[in-house]
Amino acid sequence: MNDKATILITEEGTIFSTGLRVLLGNQPDLTVINAAVNGGGMLSMVAAHSPDLLITDIAMPNNRGIDRIVEIKTAFPLLRILLVTQHNSEQSIRDAFQAGASGYVMKDASNDELLTAVHSVLNGKVYLSPSLSDNIINAFLLAPKPKEGKLHLDTLTKREIEILTLVAEGHTNRNVANLLSLSIKTVEKHRSNMMKKLDLHNVSGLISFAIGNGLLGNSD
Numbered sequence: 001m002n003d004k005a006t007i008l009i010t011e012e013g014t015i016f017s018t019g020l021r022v023l024l025g026n027q028p029d030l031t032v033i034n035a036a037v038n039g040g041g042m043l044s045m046v047a048a049h050s051p052d053l054l055i056t057d058i059a060m061p062n063n064r065g066i067d068r069i070v071e072i073k074t075a076f077p078l079l080r081i082l083l084v085t086q087h088n089s090e091q092s093i094r095d096a097f098q099a100g101a102s103g104y105v106m107k108d109a110s111n112d113e114l115l116t117a118v119h120s121v122l123n124g125k126v127y128l129s130p131s132l133s134d135n136i137i138n139a140f141l142l143a144p145k146p147k148e149g150k151l152h153l154d155t156l157t158k159r160e161i162e163i164l165t166l167v168a169e170g171h172t173n174r175n176v177a178n179l180l181s182l183s184i185k186t187v188e189k190h191r192s193n194m195m196k197k198l199d200l201h202n203v204s205g206l207i208s209f210a211i212g213n214g215l216l217g218n219s220d
Helices: 015-025 039-049 061-075 090-099 111-122 134-142 146-150 158-168 173-180 184-198 203-212
Strands: 005-009 030-033 053-056 080-085 103-106
Touching (some): 005 015, 039 061, 053 061, 053 111, 061 080, 080 111, 090 103, 103 111, 158 173, 158 184, 158 203, 173 184, 184 203
Parallel strands (some): 005 053, 080 103
């Protein structure tokens, strides 16, 4: 990343969030901007500051943390979201990624892991704490999407199908851009358009759609 990435941390006033702001603020490629006080302020804070990365938690009353992620990803589909939380249940992880999160890391993670998670998500990758078991990862990746029956391949352009196939094969935005001789911003725009057309909110949804429509393993 040539320019500094801006990060919005929504937890404020805790020892953990203070330490996290100091840790990230000391990185030469990162800038930490004002933190929202509560979940209700997240959407307006994102709109006001246009961060590259939102760091938040799902610990809100009545599971509102997940609802906030869905709302924010619907309004800002290109925004990357990293959850830093104490919740390690399979359901919490599944809900978070299906809502649109790009990363999930535990609050007891080391500083090195937190920095790895932040940079991984900023670079378009999906991050899950190694302390969470492989069966949780597999359960999430193999989970069927209930919406698949409503989705149609003919709603996508030829270019979008090309990008979708490469994304489903595990290529990053940068790799897709290089393979198709496009800019990264163009690839991100196509991905955003696809997700809006298909009413999907994360990479796992795109992968499930690609598998369901036979795009993987084709030779043509």
